[in-house]
Amino acid sequence: MAEPVRVALFVTCLVDLFRPTVGFAAIKLLEDAGCTVTVPTAQTCCGQPAYNSGDREDAKAIARQVVAAFADFDYVVVPSGSCGGMIKAHYPLLLAEEPAVADDAKALAARTFELISFLVDVLKRPDIAARYDGVATYHDACSGLRELGIKDQPRHLLAQVSGLTLKEMTTPEVCCGFGGTFCVKYPEISDKMVTDKAVDIAATGADTLLCGDMGCLLNMAGKLARLGSGIRVRHVAEVLAGMTDDVAPIGHVAPDKA
Template identity: 70%
Template sequence: MQSRPRVALFVTCLVDLYRPTVGFAAIRLLEAAGCTVEVPPTQTCCGQPAYNAGDRATARDLARAVVDAFLSYDHVVVPSGSCGGTIAHHYPSLFEDDPQYRPRAEALAAKTHELTSFLVDVMGMDQTLARYDGVAAYHDSCSGLRELGVRAQPRRLLAAVPGLSVKELAEPEQCCGFGGTFCVKYPEISTRMVTDKVADIRATGADTLLAGDMGCLLNMAGRLKREGSDIRVRHVAEVLAGLTEEVAPIGEAAP
C-alpha cells in the first residue's frame, strides 16, 4: 500500500498574521487529498520583501532557515503564489555562489507547490469539501500566474463547488497593484492599478471575489471597502474547504 505523502505547509506571514483560517483550510484540503500534513514550527518569512528590496543578505539568511526547516519533506505546499514563487524560482539564484546551499535550495524548489496546483496536478483532486451559493470573480496573482503557471487549477476546483458560478474578469492578467514592496514605493501608481482592478471586478456582477494570495486579497478588499462595495472577499482555500461560515470575509469585522 502506497504511503501518504508527507507534506509541509508553509503558512506565509500574511496568513499567520491576518488570516489563520487560510492555513486551517489548506490543512483540511491537503488531508482530504490523502496527505499527512505538518507545519514546521521554526518557519518564518520566505524572504521575499528583503529580496524585492535588494537586501540579498537578509533574504539569504531567511532562505537558509526555510531550507533547513522544509527540505526533509516530500512536498512543500504554499497557499500563496508569491511566496511559492520565491521559494521555487528565486532561492536557487540566491545561493548561486554557495556550494553548500545551492543544491539544497534547488532540491527544495523542485518540490514546492502552490496549494491549488498541488491539489490538482500532484494529488489529482477533482472534488471539494463544501457548497457555496454565489457568483465569484477570480483574480490571478502575478506570481502564481507567471512564475508557477497557476490558472486552470483553481478554476477546475471551483467548478466542482455546488452552488457556485465563476465569472471571468475582462483583464484577468492585470496586476492588482499590491506587488509586495511596490505598493509602498509607488503608492499613487498602486492605487490607480487597484482602482482599475476593482472596476473590472464590479463589472462582472459577482458577489464574491476569490484569489489565492493574501497580499492581493487585502489590497483589493481595502479598495472595495473604500468604494462602499458589498462584494465579499475570500481566499480560494476557504471556499474549497467549507470554512466560510466560520470566519467573516476579508476586510469585514466578525459578527
C-alpha cells in the same frame, strides 16, 4: 494502502498574521486528499521583502533558514503563488553561489508547490465537496500565473463547488497593484491600479472575489471596502475547503460579532 504523502505547510507571513483560516483550509484540503500535514515552527517569511528591496544578504539568510526547516518532507505546500514562486523560482538563483546549500535549495524548489496547483497537478485527485452560494470572479495573482503557471487549476476546482458560478473579469491577469512594498512606496500608482481592478471586478456583477494570494487579497479587499462595495473577498482555499462559515470575508466581521 500506500504511505501517506508527508507535506509541510509553509504558512506565509500574511496568512499567519491576518488570516489563519487560510492555513487551516489548506490543511483540511491536504488531509482530505490523503496527506499528513506538518507545520515546521522554524518558519517566518519567504524573504521577499528583503529580496525585492535589493537586500540580498538578509534574503539569503532567510532562504537558508527555510531550506533547513523544510528539508525532511516529501513536499512543501504554500497557500500563495508569490511565496511559492519565491521558493521555487528564486531560491535556486539566490543560493546558487553557496556550495553548502545550492543543491538543497534546488531540491526544495523541486518539492515545493503552491496549494491549488499541488492539489490539481501533483495529487490529481481534486474531489471538492464544498458548497458556496454565490457568483464569484477569480483574480489571477501575478507570481502564481507567470512564475508557476497557475491559471486553469483554481477554475477547475471551483467548477466542482456546488452553488458557485464563476464570472470572468475582462482582464483577470492584470496586476492589482499590490506588489509588496510597491503599494506603500508608490501609493498613488498602486491606487490607480487597484481602482481599475475594482472597476473590472464590479463590472462582472459577481458578489465574491477570490484569489490565491493574501497580499493581493488585502489590497483588493481594502480598496473595495473603501469604495463602499459589498463584494465579499476570500482566499480561494476557504471556499474549496468549505470553511466560509468559519470566518467573515476579508475586512468584514461576522454578523453575530458586529
